[in-house]
Amino acid sequence: MKLTIGAVVEPGSTMVTKTGAWRTFAPVVDHKKCIKCSLCEIYCPEACIHQVEGLFVPDLDYCKGCGICSHECPRKAITMILEEK
C-alpha cells in the first residue's frame, strides 16, 4: 500500500467498508406505528438510518445491529429480528 504525503485520504472513505456484515440482529421498522420523531436517526451510531420518501429506513449495508434504535423508539416500532443467512 502506497503511503500518501501526510497520510491524507478522501473524506468519508470508510463507506467502502460494509459493516453490515457484523450484524446478528436486524432492525425491522413497523411504519404504521412510526410517529416520525427521528430519534432513531439521531441516536444511530452508524448514521445509517435515513428518511426515504418520508419513512425512516435503516441502511443494512452499514447497520451493525446494536439495537439502540429499537430500544429508544418511543412507540416500539422497531423490532430486532435474528438474521439467518
Place this chain on the structure above:
Amino acid sequence: MQNLFAPGHRACAGCAMPTTVKLILDAAGPNTVVASPTGCLEVVSTPYPESAWMVPWVHSLFENASAVASGIEVALKRFGKTDINILVIGGDGSTLDIGMGCISGMFDRGHNVKYICYDNEAYMNTGVQRSSSTPYGTSTSTTPSGKASFGNPRPKKDMPAIAVAHKVPYVATASVAYPVDLRNKVKKAIATPGPAYLQVNAPCITGWNFEAGNTVELSRLSVETCLWPLYEYINGELASVKKIRSKKPVEEYLKVQGRYRHLFKSPDGAELIRKIQAIADANVKKFGLVD
C-alpha cells in the same frame, strides 16, 4: 440532520462515541476543522487508507491534539480566516491524563479552540485500563475486583473544575442521551470567543459491559441518578443545571453494568454502593439538582 461522520467506521456495535461525534458535527456544521488525539475515536474513524470524517481532520500524537489545534487556530488567523470552528474531540485518557499539559497550555494561551471530551471512563481501545476519569469502585483491567481489591480506589478527576480554574469562559457537561442539550452546548461553546471545554458522557459497551441497545438508556440513568450532573459554567459562574424530577437510586445505574457486578456479590458491596450514593448526593447538594 446533516451527517458529517460517515458510516463504515469500525466502532463496536452500540458504541456511544460515533453518535456523540455525529451530534457535535451536526451542531458545528461543515465549516469546521477537528484535531483528535490517539484513542478509540482515532482508531475506529481512520483505518488507513479510509476516513469517516467529512470535515478536515488531523491526528498527531496522544498528548498534543490541543497543541496541534492551537497551531491551526493561529495559522488560520494569520491567513485572515477567523470564521472557521476549530475543535478537539478526544477521549478521557488523552484529556484527563496524557494530554493534560498541552490542554492547560491551550487554555492558558486563550486559543479560540473548543475542546470536547467524550468520556467513557477508562482506556477502552487498549483493553479497559483505569484512567483518572474512572469512577470510584469501578472494576477495570488495572483495578480488578477480587479478594484484595474492590476496584478503582480513587475518585473521578473533576476535569470541568480544572477548566473553570483556568478561567475558561465556557465549561459544560453533556450526555449522549440528551442530544438537544448536547447540540445547544456545542453551539454555545462555538459562539463564545476563546477556549471552551465540554465533557460528554459516552457509555462503552466493551468496558462497561452492558446489554446491547442500552447505551443511551445507561447514559440517561447516569444523569437521573445524579452521578453525571449536567451543568454549564459561564465565566466561572454556575449558569445552568439540568434539574432531576425523580432522582433514582444509584443501584439502578450500577446493577446493569458488568464493571460493577462485584458490588452486588461481595459482602463489602453494600458499603461501596453507599459510598457511591454519597457521591451522587454530594452532586445534588453542590449543583442543586433536585428542587
